[in-house]
Amino acid sequence: MSEAKAIAPLSDAMSRGAEAIEQFLDSVLTPPEGPEARLFNSMRYSSLGGGKRMRPFLTMQSARLFGVPDSRALRAGAAVELVHCYSLIHDDLPAMDDDDFRRGKPSNHKAYDDATAILAGDALLTSAFEVLAHSDTHPEGDVRSELVLGLTRAAGANGMVGGQMIDLLAEDMDADVSLISRIQRLKTGALIAFACEAGAILGKANDEQKEALRRYSNDVGLAFQIKDDLLDTLGKAEDIGKATQKDADAGKATFVGLLGVEEAQQRAELLCQQAISYLEIFGDNAAHLRGIARFAIDRRT
Amino acid sequence: MSEAKAIAPLSDAMSRGAEAIEQFLDSVLTPPEGPEARLFNSMRYSSLGGGKRMRPFLTMQSARLFGVPDSRALRAGAAVELVHCYSLIHDDLPAMDDDDFRRGKPSNHKAYDDATAILAGDALLTSAFEVLAHSDTHPEGDVRSELVLGLTRAAGANGMVGGQMIDLLAEDMDADVSLISRIQRLKTGALIAFACEAGAILGKANDEQKEALRRYSNDVGLAFQIKDDLLDTLGKAEDIGKATQKDADAGKATFVGLLGVEEAQQRAELLCQQAISYLEIFGDNAAHLRGIARFAIDRRT
Numbered sequence: 188m189s190e191a192k193a194i195a196p197l198s199d200a201m202s203r204g205a206e207a208i209e210q211f212l213d214s215v216l217t218p219p220e221g222p223e224a225r226l227f228n229s230m231r232y233s234s235l236g237g238g239k240r241m242r243p244f245l246t247m248q249s250a251r252l253f254g255v256p257d258s259r260a261l262r263a264g265a266a267v268e269l270v271h272c273y274s275l276i277h278d279d280l281p282a283m284d285d286d287d288f289r290r291g292k293p294s295n296h297k298a299y300d301d302a303t304a305i306l307a308g309d310a311l312l313t314s315a316f317e318v319l320a321h322s323d324t325h326p327e328g329d330v331r332s333e334l335v336l337g338l339t340r341a342a343g344a345n346g347m348v349g350g351q352m353i354d355l356l357a358e359d360m361d362a363d364v365s366l367i368s369r370i371q372r373l374k375t376g377a378l379i380a381f382a383c384e385a386g387a388i389l390g391k392a393n394d395e396q397k398e399a400l401r402r403y404s405n406d407v408g409l410a411f412q413i414k415d416d417l418l419d420t421l422g423k424a425e426d427i428g429k430a431t432q433k434d435a436d437a438g439k440a441t442f443v444g445l446l447g448v449e450e451a452q453q454r455a456e457l458l459c460q461q462a463i464s465y466l467e468i469f470g471d472n473a474a475h476l477r478g479i480a481r482f483a484i485d486r487r488t
Numbered sequence: 489m490s491e492a493k494a495i496a497p498l499s500d501a502m503s504r505g506a507e508a509i510e511q512f513l514d515s516v517l518t519p520p521e522g523p524e525a526r527l528f529n530s531m532r533y534s535s536l537g538g539g540k541r542m543r544p545f546l547t548m549q550s551a552r553l554f555g556v557p558d559s560r561a562l563r564a565g566a567a568v569e570l571v572h573c574y575s576l577i578h579d580d581l582p583a584m585d586d587d588d589f590r591r592g593k594p595s596n597h598k599a600y601d602d603a604t605a606i607l608a609g610d611a612l613l614t615s616a617f618e619v620l621a622h623s624d625t626h627p628e629g630d631v632r633s634e635l636v637l638g639l640t641r642a643a644g645a646n647g648m649v650g651g652q653m654i655d656l657l658a659e660d661m662d663a664d665v666s667l668i669s670r671i672q673r674l675k676t677g678a679l680i681a682f683a684c685e686a687g688a689i690l691g692k693a694n695d696e697q698k699e700a701l702r703r704y705s706n707d708v709g710l711a712f713q714i715k716d717d718l719l720d721t722l723g724k725a726e727d728i729g730k731a732t733q734k735d736a737d738a739g740k741a742t743f744v745g746l747l748g749v750e751e752a753q754q755r756a757e758l759l760c761q762q763a764i765s766y767l768e769i770f771g772d773n774a775a776h777l778r779g780i781a782r783f784a785i786d787r788r789t
Contacts, residue, residue, distance in 0.1 A: 219646070222661070226645055226653040277610060282602035301583035305606065306653050309578060310645035312610065316617045317640035320633045328629030332621045335636050339618035344527055344611035345520070352527040352607050360523070 197478035204247055204264075205240040207257075211265050215314060229299045229307035230314075234272045237290040239486075241411075241479065242267045245382040248475045249400055253390020262324045263334060263385040266315040270342050270378060273311035276304050278351060312342070325389060333388050341381035350374025354439075362440030368409070376408035399465045403476065406462035411483040413455040416441040418488070420448065455484045498779035505548055505565075506541040508558075512566050516615060530600045530608035531615075535573045538591040540787075542712075542780065543568045546683040549776045550701055554691020563625040564635060564686040567616040571643050571679060574612035577605050579652060613643070626690060634689050642682035651675025655740075663741030669710070672743075677709035700766045704777065707763035712784040714756040717742040719789065721749065756785045 212234050218227035243264025250260035279286040279294040280301060287297050296304035318324065319334045340346055350373025357370060383404040387397045420443045443451045462480045466473040513535050519528035544565025551561035580587040580595040581602060588598050597605035619625065620635045641647055651674025658671060684705040688698045721744045744752045763781040767774040 222654045222657045223645070223650040225657065226650055230645065277606055280603075280606065282606060302581075302656055303653070305578055305581065305583060306649050309574075309609070309613065310649040312613060313640050313644035313649065316636055317644060320636035320640065322633075328631070328633040330629070332623075332629040332632040332636070335617055335621040335633070339614050339621065343614035343618060344524070344531065348607050348611040348614065349524040349527055352604070353523045355603055356523045356526065 197475055197482065200475055201240070201244055201479075201482075204244045205238075207261055208240045208243045208265055208268060209235060211261055212268070215265070215318065225299070225303060226306055226310060229295060229303045230311055232298055233276050233289070233295045233307065234269065234311065237292075238268075238272075240264075240268060241483075242271055242379060242382040244479065245379065245404065245407075245476070246385045248473075248479070249383045249386025250389050252386065252396070252469050252472050252476075253392055255386065255389045258323070259325055259389055260386060262318050262321070263389060264382065266318040266324075266334075266338060267378060267382045267385060269311050269315035269318065270338065270347070273308040273315075274342075274347055274351070274378075276308040276311070280304060283351070283355065315342075330388060330391075334385055337381050337384055337388060341377040341384075346373055346377035347375075350377070358439060362445070364442070364445050367440050367442060367445065371409060371412040372405070375412055376405060379408035379411065380404040395468065399468055403462045403465040403480070406458040406465075407480050407483050410455045410458035410462065410480070413442045413451050413458070414484045414486065416443040417448065417451055417455070419443070422488070459484050498776055498783065501776055502541070502545055502780075502783075505545045506539075508562055509541045509544045509566055509569060510536060512562055513569070516566070516570075516619065526600070526604060527607055527611060530596060530604045531612050533599055534577050534590075534596045534608065535570065535612065538593075539569070539573075541565075541569060542783075543572055543680060543683040546680065546705065546708075546777070546780065547686045549774075549780070550684045550687025551690050553687065553697070553770050553773050553777075554693055556687065556690045559624070560626055560690055561687060563619050563622070564690055565683065567619040567625075567635075567639060568679060568683045568686065570612045570616035570619065571639065571648070574609040574616075575643075575648060575652070575679075577609040577612070581605060584652070584656065616643075631689060631692075635686055638682050638685055638689060642678040642685075647674055647678035648676075651678070659740060663746070665743070665746050668741050668743060668746065672710060672713040673706070676713055677706060680709035680712065681705040696769065700769055704763045704766040704781070707759040707766070708781050708784050711756045711759035711763065711781070714743045714752050714759070715785045715787065717744040718749065718752055718756070720744070723789075760785050 213231075216227055216231050216234060218224040218231070243261070246264035246267055247257065247260040250263070275289060276295040278284050279289055280296055286294050288294055292298070295307060299307070315338065316335055319338060320331055322331070324334065325331050342348065350370050354370050354374055357366060360366065380401060383400045384397070387400050392400070419441065442454070446454065459480050463477050466476055469476075514532075517528055517532050517535060519525040519532070544562070547565030547568060548558065548561040551564070576590060577596040579585050580590055581597055587595050589595060593599070596608060600608070616639065617636055620639060621632055623632070625635065626632050643649065651671050655671050655675055658667060661667065681702060684701045685698070688701050693701070720742065743755070747755065760781050764778050767777055770777070
């Protein structure tokens with residue numbers, strides 16, 4: 188299939204995937220009656236109706252390589268998305284990155300308040316593990332436990348949360364490309380990598396297949412972050428729905444700041460090509476995974 | 489065994505249990521090198537060297553009823569304690585209950601800062617599921633998944649986090665005993681109940697045994713909370729290590745405020761006796777569980 192022809196099916200598939208995730212999250216986050224409805228509404232505010240749903244799409248496409256039923260991959264992908272949504276709520280808090288806008292609307296603590304935002308994040312994180320541990324995700328408990336374990340490692344102190352800690356401290360450090368690569372790998376890369384790994388776990392992939400997906404997802408994650416920095420530098424505020432140039436203004440080191448626009452673009456392109464090369468063993472079944480590697484660096488928001 | 493004789497073994501057993509938990513948490517929270525050591529130190533600050541470790545003790549004593557090896561019960565109990573510690577850090581934040589002291593020392597966000605405290609809580613919550621999902625907790629994945637699922641339900645939006653949400657909103661509500669009972673059941677009761685349930689899950693208890701432990705733990709949890717309110721009203725600040733009368737001063741409804749000291753004491757005593765009655769089916773093996781029911785209302789801190 189030519190590249191031009193491949194784009195429409197990818198975007199269609201991403202839309203269908205996003206819709207399925209939306210429906211699933213909607214059903215998981217049904218608000219009860221009583222005062223705790225506020226908590227659920229806050230959780231829904233930051234989980235529904237937005238986002239590219241790239242992480243669950245990676246899970247679903249990785250799972251398809253191994254013939255995993257969509258209903259299971261959807262649950263694992265949704266768990267990854269729940270962790271992603273919680274991290275955005277907590278990262279936006281005044282005590283953290285202090286962002287008033289997210290996805291073109293007030294961030295959670297602005298729409299609700301700091302306390303509700305903290306609790307909504309806590310509850311979303313907890314619900315991710317609830318989704319994974321439920322027998323609908325996989326009939327075998329060993330598989331469910333492996334998913335839980337993988338997500339804790341990607342999301343916890345040695346993964347995403349650790350990355351956010353270093354990122355906050357890095358404002359006072361002499362940052363170089365090696366440091367910001369490490370921050371990216373922990374803060375955003377680990378969860379993107381687990382999104383793919385979840386598909387492999389569900390599908391009981393062999394070591395060679397797991398390793399190929401790991402390398403692919405590491406490169407896609409890094410390319411995605413460099414593209415974020417490029418959009419931050421070059422994009423318009425109305426395009427990406429939050430204040431641009433914010434990281435640079437805050438004195439944070441970025442790939443673009445350290446490498447310059449041109450070299451950053453080249454590096455993202457190289458990572459994209461390298462990521463795609465790892466998918467060779469999967470043949471045509473990996474068409475959408477190839478597409479998403481290109482999407483990571485060609486997207487405009 | 490007479491009551492007087494039973495007290496010394498209980499306090500010895502609690503001390504040994506607390507020591508084992510301390511050692512285990514210390515090994516789980518080993519700080520890495522690099523800037524993220526700050527995150528681990530913050531996690532350690534609020535997890536090590538303090539607390540009665542009542543929840544893990546409940547897990548270990550419940551597990552013993554069914555002949556579960558201590559090494560497994562210790563891990564499940566530690567997971568409950570990690571959730572408890574995370575909840576204290578987040579509850580103390582300025583945006584939440586705004587407490588500057590906890591267990592006789594500055595609360596986490598005072599010793600570190602708000603951002604680090606938020607992240608430390610997030611990471612402790614995540615690590616609880618990591619401990620449960622590891623094969624050392626139980627060789628069967630189904631058992632591990634059941635533990636994970638149970639903890640998510642006790643700790644999440646329909647449990648502890650939901651209870652904290654209602655508690656924050658209750659300041660503006662006309663609170664009665666029914667409302668504060670519901671808040672207690674969610675905010676502190678659910679996790680205490682899971683502490684016992686975890687032992688039953690590890691031991692593959694039958695439905696009658698599970699139900700007995702559930703009733704026992706619900707009553708112990710409520711008695712424990714009423715005692716907290718009594719200590720808050722009657723205790724001295726230096727005794728319980730945080731500002732007393734705080735809940736009452738904040739206009740929060742408490743059991744003591746609504747019932748008066750005497751009726752609250754009577755209710756706690758009744759709950760304690762009722763809790764103990766549920767343990768009859770376990771015979772002598774439940775001696776320490778009986779002891780902890782008394783400890784819940786006889787303790788001085």
